[in-house]
Amino acid sequence: MPHIVSKLLVLSLFAVVNTAQALTIFTCEPEWAALSQSLAPEAKVFSATHVYQDPHYIEARPSLISKLAKADIAICSGAGLESGWLPALQKRASNRQVTDGADGMLYLAPFIETIGQHETKFFSTEHVHPEGNPHFHLDPERVSILAEVITQRLQLIDPDSQEQYQQTLIQWKKNWQNSIQSWQQQASQLKGQPVVVQHTSFDYLIDWVGMEVIADLEPAPGVPPTMAHAQSLVEDTRKSQPAAILTNWYQNDRAADWLSGKTGVQHLNLPATVDLKGEINNLERLFDHLLSQLQVAK
Ligand SMILES: [Zn+2]
Structure with missing residues (x-):
């Protein structure tokens, strides 16, 4: 009897592995890695930067190049935040799926309104945020919009799992709205x-x-x-x-x-x-x- 059970278990594990085509997601910042992982639990997700690093300035290290070379999709804040290092990574990774303009290269800033655009006009060229403030993951409402944007892009590049992404998003939004209510109280x-x-x-x-x-x-x-x-x-x-x-x-x-x-x-x-x-x-x-x-x- 235990033998049959373990055989069934092995079979069902195989079934899970076979149906889920794990996407490889490269993100520029950890916030998008966390969000992408919530929206695509099966995906292999990597972040180019971590919380102890300044995302405005990192080095285009070989390990990052090889991660980008293998990615199905790259998700970054945009608005100039990565302009000091991402172009070099893209060039050396030579992965057509994640070059600018490709479906697999998702900059999030164009989908929301950035703040601080006005002030930047008073500063000189050394300013780090020419397109407004790119640290928009700290607004729960903008995150909610961007969860939809990311889901739509995942559906575009991985159409076989469209329904799955949709269901995951619906559940995520429910939980997120509940959280927003308690954050509003605080x-x-x-x-x-x-x-x-x-x-x-x-x-x-x-x-x-x-x-x-x-x-x-x-x-x-x-x-x-x-x-x-x-x-x-x-x-x-x-x-x-x-x-x-x-x-x-x-x-x-x-x-x-x-x-x-x-x-x-x-x-x-x-x-x-x-x-x-x-x-x-x-x-x-x-x-x-x-x-x-x-x-x-x-
Ligand atoms: Zn900044």
């Missing part, structure tokens, strides 16, 4: 609170929650904090007593510590994206974590 208690930042990493979340950025430790977006600039923020920070000074895990946060020491305002070091190898390994957990940390700070 957000309502943070509304109107001032905050100091270092770069525009958290701007979409800050906007969504209704908090207000009163100062940025970066003198201009993408330009590292300087002592002179940090000193110029002391008075305003003391006066407006923000909920926190925010930095993210890949940043040098000495300036934030210094400003915190001068003003008594708490410095919060938070992940700007999911940590695929840690506990905060999907977008739900990321929002849970960020909102509860902000809650404690206020």
Whole structure:
């Protein structure tokens, strides 16, 4: 009897492997890896960057080239975020499926409205966000739109599994809407609170929650904090007593510590994206974590 059971088990395992044609998905940032994995649970998903890396600047290493060479689809933020390294990867990977304009190369920025486009006009060419702020994974509503965009693209390149992707999306959206409701409750208690930042990493979340950025430790977006600039923020920070000074895990946060020491305002070091190898390994957990940390700070 146990023999028959184990034979059946082997057969059914084979059936699962045979029906699911696992796609290989290359993502530029971990947030899209996490989202893609939720929308295509069978897929092999890889992220070019991780939470401790600055996604604006990475090296086009050989290991990344070989990952891109094998990909069926590449999913990236766009809006210039990867312009310093992705073109070099695409060139060396010479994989026609993921060149610009191909169905397998999905830039997400064109499908949503980016914020911060207005300010960029005042800055010089060294600005890192010429097409607006590309860190839009921190707005739950935009993520919801992009889940549909990703699903549609997966259906296009993997038409045999269209129905499966549709069902997965429907379930995902249900769960996501429930999460949004509980995040909205947390957000309502943070509304109107001032905050100091270092770069525009958290701007979409800050906007969504209704908090207000009163100062940025970066003198201009993408330009590292300087002592002179940090000193110029002391008075305003003391006066407006923000909920926190925010930095993210890949940043040098000495300036934030210094400003915190001068003003008594708490410095919060938070992940700007999911940590695929840690506990905060999907977008739900990321929002849970960020909102509860902000809650404690206020
Ligand atoms: Zn940025």
